Amino acid sequence: MRVEALATESGHCATPDRIIFSRPYRAANELANLATVLESDHSHGDGQFTKSATARLKAIVGSPHALLTTSCTHALELGALLLELGPGDEAILPSFAFSSAATAIALRGATCVFVDIDIETGNIDASAVSEAVTEHTKAVLVMHYGGVAADMAPLLELAELHGFALIEDNAHGLGGTWRGRALGTLGTVGTQSFHDTKNVHCGEGGALLLSDDLLMERAEIMREKGTDRARFLRGQVDKYSWQDIGSSYLPSELNAAVLDAQLSEFDAIQAGRHRVWNAYSKGLSRWASAHDAHLMTIPPEREHTAHLFYLRMPTEDSRDRLIRHLAKSGISAPFHYVPLDTSTAGKKYGRTPNPCVRSAEFSSTILRLPLWPLLNVDQQDRILDAVDAFSW
Ligand SMILES: *Cc1c(COP(=O)(O)O)cnc(C)c1O
Numbered sequence: 001m002r003v004e005a006l007a008t009e010s011g012h013c014a015t016p017d018r019i020i021f022s023r024p025y026r027a028a029n030e031l032a033n034l035a036t037v038l039e040s041d042h043s044h045g046d047g048q049f050t051k052s053a054t055a056r057l058k059a060i061v062g063s064p065h066a067l068l069t070t071s072c073t074h075a076l077e078l079g080a081l082l083l084e085l086g087p088g089d090e091a092i093l094p095s096f097a098f099s100s101a102a103t104a105i106a107l108r109g110a111t112c113v114f115v116d117i118d119i120e121t122g123n124i125d126a127s128a129v130s131e132a133v134t135e136h137t138k139a140v141l142v143m144h145y146g147g148v149a150a151d152m153a154p155l156l157e158l159a160e161l162h163g164f165a166l167i168e169d170n171a172h173g174l175g176g177t178w179r180g181r182a183l184g185t186l187g188t189v190g191t192q193s194f195h196d197t198k199n200v201h202c203g204e205g206g207a208l209l210l211s212d213d214l215l216m217e218r219a220e221i222m223r224e225k226g227t228d229r230a231r232f233l234r235g236q237v238d239k240y241s242w243q244d245i246g247s248s249y250l251p252s253e254l255n256a257a258v259l260d261a262q263l264s265e266f267d268a269i270q271a272g273r274h275r276v277w278n279a280y281s282k283g284l285s286r287w288a289s290a291h292d293a294h295l296m297t298i299p300p301e302r303e304h305t306a307h308l309f310y311l312r313m314p315t316e317d318s319r320d321r322l323i324r325h326l327a328k329s330g331i332s333a334p335f336h337y338v339p340l341d342t343s344t345a346g347k348k349y350g351r352t353p354n355p356c357v358r359s360a361e362f363s364s365t366i367l368r369l370p371l372w373p374l375l376n377v378d379q380q381d382r383i384l385d386a387v388d389a390f391s392w
Contacts, residue, residue: 019379021332023372024196027265033257045250046233049257054207056263060175061182063190063209065216067223068256069249072171072193072206076104078249079189079208081222082215083139083165085110091167092132093141094124095339095356096363101141101169102340102350110138112350114341119312119358121145121299122366126154132353133162142187143169147199147305148298149178152186165189170209172307174199175270179301184209194259199269199307202259205251222246272373273306276380280309280369283384291391293318309369310336311387316364318392323367329386333367 058066069075087109095114115128122145142150166187173183184190194205220230226246231237288295294312313319326333339359341352
């Protein structure tokens with residue numbers, strides 16, 4: 001074991017600081033950008049920082065269209081509106097996912113159909129999708145867990161064959177790729193999150209990615225209370241009015257100002273996260289093989305985003321004990337999603353054609369280690385040592 005206690009100036013020993021799971025990044029220009037907004041007469045949406053942050057986002061993902069939104073949850077809602085999901089329609093999604101995806105479907109009156117995952121990645125299992133498709137399937141939602149691409153080849157083939165839309169919940173996957181193509185741009189609709197637990201953040205925020213020009217025209221209207229205000233601002237119409245259903249999904253310039261500063265440091269943020277991720281992957285491999293534990297691994301043809309690093313333990317009991325062991329060393333290492341099909345709302349708004357046994361196992365056996373760009377070498381060594389010291 002390396003140093004477990006730090007000497008204070010007075011010579012006493014203190015327990016080392018708690019290592020939190022996630023610390024939001026701070027970008028250099030955030031305060032200056034915020035001052036610019038506050039001192040201007042424009043802090044509502046779609047000003048200069050929205051324009052600049054949108055351009056930076058489009059450059060990162062190479063998407064022809066992007067719209068900033070107030071959250072990824074709202075981007076998913078906007079996506080479900082655009083795809084015209086409604087009563088009688090079904091949308092297939094993984095049992096192991098976040099509630100935002102399910103509620104966007106349920107809000108439209110469509111049915112969530114929960115399917116199992118691939119236990120090696122936590123991502124939706126393409127063969128389970130194939131078994132769950134019916135004539136009512138209008139969309140399939142893919143969440144790239146931890147920013148590692150789902151098994152896209154068979155999913156794209158199924159989409160082509162059955163004519164359903166693919167929605168990518170890419171909250172974890174900004175900058176990730178599959179066969180060199182950016183995650184979030186592989187399907188009909190892609191969504192990003194800029195919540196402060198994500199790689200790039202502005203407190204709360206999100207984005208919708210689209211490639212289709214007609215969908216983009218409609219999305220602009222739906223995002224702005226159902227009006228053609230965006231066209232008006234570009235001088236394409238001389239007044240704006242109610243055109244379609246929609247809501248208020250555009251973020252304030254205050255959020256965009258922080259997001260713009262963060263996106264300008266995207267490469268540094270990612271380099272910091274990958275440094276931590278790689279140290280876990282390398283530093284824990286001997287311990288993992290000696291203890292029948294699985295480390296997060298990246299299948300071929302993918303570049304991941306170092307959004308998270310998880311360990312998959314042999315049993316729920318060993319997982320829970322490792323979480324408690326780390327907590328005693330001041331290290332926060334949480335589990336993750338509760339399977340949607342087992343949740344109260346999942347039972348009410350969804351159906352589960354086949355038991356999602358791998359999702360249940362994945363959910364009950366993983367834990368995530370602290371991961372943020374400025375996690376320092378001493379902190380990382382403390383975490384590696386603490387895991388290393390755990391046996392059962
Ligand atoms: C964080 C997250 C969301 C929700 O993002 P918000 O921006 O907080 O609405 C949705 N899906 C996944 C996979 C997430 O991790």
